Amino acid sequence: MRIALFGYGKMGKMIASLALKRNHTIVAKIDADDTEIDFSTIDVAIDFSQPSAAFNNIKRCLENHTPIISGTTGWLDHYEDAVILCNENNGAFIYASNFSLGVNLFFELNDYLAKMMANLRDYHVSLEEIHHTQKLDAPSGTAITLAESIIKNTSYKSWELDATKEHVLPIKAIREATVPGTHSVTYESHVDSIEIKHTAHNREGFALGALTAAEWIVGKHGVFSMKDVLHID
Numbered sequence: 198m199r200i201a202l203f204g205y206g207k208m209g210k211m212i213a214s215l216a217l218k219r220n221h222t223i224v225a226k227i228d229a230d231d232t233e234i235d236f237s238t239i240d241v242a243i244d245f246s247q248p249s250a251a252f253n254n255i256k257r258c259l260e261n262h263t264p265i266i267s268g269t270t271g272w273l274d275h276y277e278d279a280v281i282l283c284n285e286n287n288g289a290f291i292y293a294s295n296f297s298l299g300v301n302l303f304f305e306l307n308d309y310l311a312k313m314m315a316n317l318r319d320y321h322v323s324l325e326e327i328h329h330t331q332k333l334d335a336p337s338g339t340a341i342t343l344a345e346s347i348i349k350n351t352s353y354k355s356w357e358l359d360a361t362k363e364h365v366l367p368i369k370a371i372r373e374a375t376v377p378g379t380h381s382v383t384y385e386s387h388v389d390s391i392e393i394k395h396t397a398h399n400r401e402g403f404a405l406g407a408l409t410a411a412e413w414i415v416g417k418h419g420v421f422s423m424k425d426v427l428h429i430d
Contacts, residue, residue, distance in 0.1 A: 198415065201225035201239045203254040204246030204269070207331075211404040212243055219408060227254075236261035241411045248272045248334060255279050255290065264289035264414045266407055268296050270338030280420050289414050291421045294338030296406030300380075301423045303395040307343050307382055310393060311350035320384040320391070322347055324356070327371040327379040335370035339380055344368060347382070377403075 198221045202209045205226040213223050224238050228246075230253055241264045244254045248271030258265040259282045267290075276292065283290040295301070314320055324347075326340040336344075336358060344356040344366050353366040360367040381394040397403070406423070413426045423429075 198222070198412065199224045199238060199240040200411065201227060201234065201242040201263075203227050203242060203244040203250070206245070208245040208268070208400060208403060208407075211400050212245070212407055215401070215404045215408055219412075221408075230254075234261075236263050239263050241266065241415050243267075243407050243411055244269055245407070252279065256282055259283050259286045259288040259290065262286060262288060264411075264417070265291075266296075266410045266414065267292045268294075268403065268407055270294055270341075271334035273338075283420050287418050289417050289419060289421070291410050291414055291423070291426070293406075293410070293423045294342045295378075295403065296410060296423065297378075297395075297397060297402040298406050298409070298427065299402060300339060300395055300397075301406070301427055301429070303380070303393070304342060304346065305429060306393055308346045308350065310382070310384075310391075311347045314384055314391075315351045317384075317386075318352075319386040319388075321386070322351065322353065322366055323383050323385070324366065324368040325371065325379075325381045325383070326368065327373055327376045329376050330372045330374055332372065335372070336368045337370070337378070337380070339378065340368050340370070343380060343382060 200221055200223055242258045244267040246269050251269035251272040252275040324340055326337045354364045356366040377397040377400050379396045384391040410426045
């Protein structure tokens with residue numbers, strides 16, 4: 198499989214290393230919006246760029262009929278535009294706030310727990326995420342995905358960083374030097390607490406998930422999610 202990488206930072210380098218071990222070829226490493234690209238040489242693109250560049254990268258790929266996987270967060274104001282572009286060009290596109298296979302199972306656990314807790318009004322929910330100091334957006338896209346699932350299933354109306362208002366789900370974002378990513382969801386009452394937590398030990402899980410999605414999407418058409426890749430109903 199011939200892969201183009203949009204963004205060649207730590208994640209891009211790890212994806213490249215793992216791709217070579219899986220007998221794929223990296224045909225382009227793109228860090229600038231004005232880079233000339235021969236899309237005829239690319240089977241699939243993987244985007245782990247900057248929030249300001251992500252939508253343009255996705256747009257270029259879809260307009261050139263190149264499947265694209267995006268794990269960049271912080272650009273989702275344009276997500277519906279990407280969906281429209283994908284459908285107009287009969288393209289193939291996956292966005293995930295987190296490609297880790299474990300995190301995507303954690304998303305399902307979070308959704309199921311929120312449904313069970315929905316009518317237990319004595320419990321108050323809070324979210325905490327911890328990432329490395331180089332992460333530009335806060336809260337993380339993963340935390341937002343977790344929050345949106347809780348809001349969908351409970352009486353919470355919205356989320357905010359460090360919220361104290363009723364019916365607003367609080368998210369605490371912490372930045373520490375060497376943390377790949379930790380997310381926890383806590384339901385707390387005056388009698389007990391229930392907590393679920395996912396801790397990434399390194400970045401390799403994100404790279405493996407992105408490559409798994411890239412391998413899956415080649416030859417397909419449509420807007421997909423990691424649920425499709427992992428065959429989660």
